[in-house]
Amino acid sequence: MTGGSVLLLILLVLPLVGALVVAPMTGNARGAKVTAMAFALASLVLTVITWLAYSPSAVENGSRFQLELSVPWIPAFGTSFALGVDGIALVMLALIAVLMPIVMGFSWNQEIPEGRTESGFFALLLATQGLLVGVFAATDVFLFYVFFEAMLIPMYFLIGRFGGPRRQYAAVKFFLYSLLGGLIMLASVIGLYVVSGTALGEATFSWVELQSIAATVPESTQIWLFLGFFVAFAIKAPLVPFHTWLPDAGAEAPIGAGVLLVGVLDKVGTFGFLRYCLPLFPLASQRLAPLVLTLAVIGVLYAALLAVVQTDLKRFVSYTSIAHFGFIALGIFAFSSQAFAGATLYMVNHGITTGMLFIVIGFLISRGGSRLIGDYGGVHKLAPLLAGTFLLAGLASLALPGTNSFVSEFLVLLGSFPREPVYTILATVGIIFAALYVLWVYQQTMQGPVRGAAVLGALERAGGPGTMIAPEAAAKKGAFPDLSGRELAVLTPLIVLIIALGFFPGPVLDVINPSVVATLNEVGLTDPVGGIQ
């Protein structure tokens, strides 16, 4: 065990310890929040150190994973507690670490359902963070499975205990879908183990060893094993038609948990495609690519159309995310370094932009008390900063050049086109729908004259019963106020990231690139460009 290799373990354990420390602080809400934020910030610092310790160029010299740590776990079972990161996992770790303080900052003053404590909420956030680190850092397939299932539990409680009116229904639906997918995956995990015993003489769960025999496994076996993983990841991602749990979960989850759920937890699905489906089942991945691509493109168009007609702001964000996940899946199953890098960057960028969109919507809902789009209108007049940040998040969501999402969406489409022109053209049409759903919701809620039950209600509350104050006077009376200093502080890092990564994606791409090239090699393919004429 080298010195550097403890980093991932600490990164994994630190938030979990934080959760244990914060959870009992039921009587001291402020202390719990400050402690939780301290742990989140410590994790962020540690992640920066991990980022600096990681060497992208070393991947080209054959070290698939870095900062590795491996401790035998159940030796008879061939499984070990093995951690390590490649560039793809590292950027996901960075995403979690960046989002966590922002989520906590957002949730600082949120209303907690009666009988619940803020210490519980913040402890669950930290627990989610720790388990997510485990999911991305595990290099043992069984260990991955354990984290994959375990991360459901804190999210289940976050939704079920702290969510909206239909939280119980949404939480159970989320849990059953995920658990079902997980169990199907378990069958494949075990199958993989059995197969490795035949090929290696001694069965193993080690990702590196399993990958080394991947090419020798017969295609029919690969297809069965692939499907087990695929269904679990397709539910998690989610891809159409496995998506119906997400709008419910996204709508009922408290916003902070929703950011983690849609921004990071769902990415475990697409991360799983890249890390497990492709390298471990290369033949099956290529054979079944048309199926996945079809689902991906249907998702892009179908979910975008559904997003246009949503009436609930949070369900709206969920559907836009499903459309975005279609782009990511397209990039992953188009097998080129540009598409892979685009898909990976997309996972990061989507976490940032959707995180911002969710948070701004959270600010809106906290003012109007309603999730319905139709209850808002003309907010621009009352809260121009809120409207402006909403628009910026929306523009990033529709992948406007100059924002972070453009780079990733462009890379996905550009990289997918040479091998899959038809699917790519269909997905490109999706960018019109993206413009439609973003600008339509912006117009309905922010532009035009001041209107809508939630907005007018706020003006009436400020003016006393039966008298509504004029919109011009709203700012003075504190009715429907614009963004506060704390709220701006929560959004500022996201805004900076959106613009900075739009013009300077280099530092992130440099980390991602060698690892996606390695993934492409593991699938046994090379870049297609120049191949078709």
Added chain:
Amino acid sequence: MNAVYAAELPHVVAATGTASLAWLLFVLPAAGALVLFVAGRRADAWGHWLGLLTVVASFVIGLLIFLETTNLAPEERTRELSLYEWISVGDLSVDFGLRLDPLSLTFVLLITGVGGLIHLYSVGYMSHDPGRRRFFAQLNLFVAAMLLLVLGNNFVMLYLGWEGVGLASYLLIGYYQDRPSAATAAKKAFLMNRVGDVGLAIAIFLLWANLGTLQYTEVFERIGELSPGTILAITLLLLLGACGKSGQFPLQAWLPDAMEGPTPVSALIHAATMVTAGVYLIARMNPIYNLTESGRLVVALIGVITLLIGAIIGCAYDDIKKVLAYSTVSQIGYMILAVGLGPAGYALGIFHLLTHGFFKAGLFLGAGSVMHAMNDDVDMRRFGGLARYMPITFVTFGLGYLALIGFPFLSGYYSKDEIIGAAFGQPGWQGWVFGGAATLAAGLTAFYMTRLMFMTFFGEKRWEKLKSSDGHDYHPHESPSVMTIPMIVLAIGSVGAGFLLNYNHVLVDWLAPTLGELEEPHGGVLAHEYVPFLVVGFSALGVLIAWLTVGRRPTPVERPEPVSLPVRAARKDLYANAINEALIARPGTWLARALVYFDNRGVDGVVNGTAALLGGSSGRLRRLQTGFVRSYALSMLGGGVLVVAALLAVRFA
């Protein structure tokens, strides 16, 4: 007509000297926009001056680079400046790089020159608007994006600028956020532009898939390796992009609605610069268009259709800005026709683009001045006899009017005459159709513009007996000098630019390193020396008809109803919006509603069924496995069930 032209590509050298400062061109206005957005109300007092200053500074830098370039030999005038590597994955390397050549520098001067004048005008025009700072931030953002569009040295930079100006246009059309119509128009503009953007994007993907590069230099060098079918596809997809941005058929319907934005925006973005980006695109891609006669033919046809549509509808509107907007649609049609003629027309398209930039910007500023005087009303039926109340506006507007209708020796005369001459220079049916349509539209242009002049500046003072829509009397007055000075400068350009740029073929020769030598038409259907007489004759006829039908009769304040079928059709934008509504909007709404039902009932149900099925089969798969693993699996399954049971047992509040 040669089907395929040998590509004579310019030699590209690294930019040195003043040109190495070219990044300041777009960084200055972008920084101005950023400061104005971030500073908030603190910048209300000085924000507009900062906005103006950054654009003027860009103009000065552009002018210095231009002068430096004119001192170079023509073959050394194409220079590139690479700033940093923007996006790099595998073999893909996208440079954040600039291309400084005669074409891009011409645009730089147009954008920052006209942009600076319009910034100055806006200081006055927007002086009573509480959101003036936001307006200048967005206008600065536009200038920066437009400069990136024309300066980029690769297709991704082009796309960045392309959608960047789309954003600025969206923001500025929707500037009056209180007005639902402005918000709707802004959204419509962005969406129709995105339809075009899809074309541009797919063209870029095709180039990447076939050539493995997106740098202009490399693409232009190797484009000849591609099959004719691929080249045709690329040119048509680029044309779709051009149609979206430039309001060409069938994506023209957003441009007239874009007049919801403040009038300086209409002048700068929706007349002089952004909407000409499609012309820029096709001219810039001349090495590609040179290789496909069919591609050029489609371009020219789109131009012809659009110049007729615009001119016809322009005759029917009473809204002064909408008449000018349809005039813009029509005039850009001329430019698209010109670049569709290939080497015989690329430079002529740019020529008309420049002269149009002067006189149309001037006309819009004049219209803004009239609106300023008339309580922001745009209905010409309520105007009349304004000439003596606002003499500077009348004279400058009048000169722009004369330039637009091609009055001899004013700027529009030269540029339009050249295009129509080149159109008649085509052999066979193309010569007759292109030349004939362009001549007819010249007559229509004279008609609708003369009608506009009569209804606005001459005749009875209809406003004396009326009140404006906000209930006030009209008190027409001349605008302050901060507004009239830009109008005067643009009027001078409207008068002289055509002659100066045409003199000794100075513009055509200047552009030759980028666009190639201008090809003299041969085998055409009508010799060029007859064209001026024909065009001036048709224009005079248009003026005469306008005088007979509008000028010598009183104009009713109420719109005459009912009217003949053609007028009805023209008033309805030749049913473009109705067609969009019937073919796209309404079916799309139905589809989305149906999908919601399907998603809630169908997918949820089917998925639950499938999930149960898959769950069963995975169980069977497990039973196939042998050895001790099974017991582990069973225990884990049991554990999973226990966890579920435990969680379900947890009571929620």
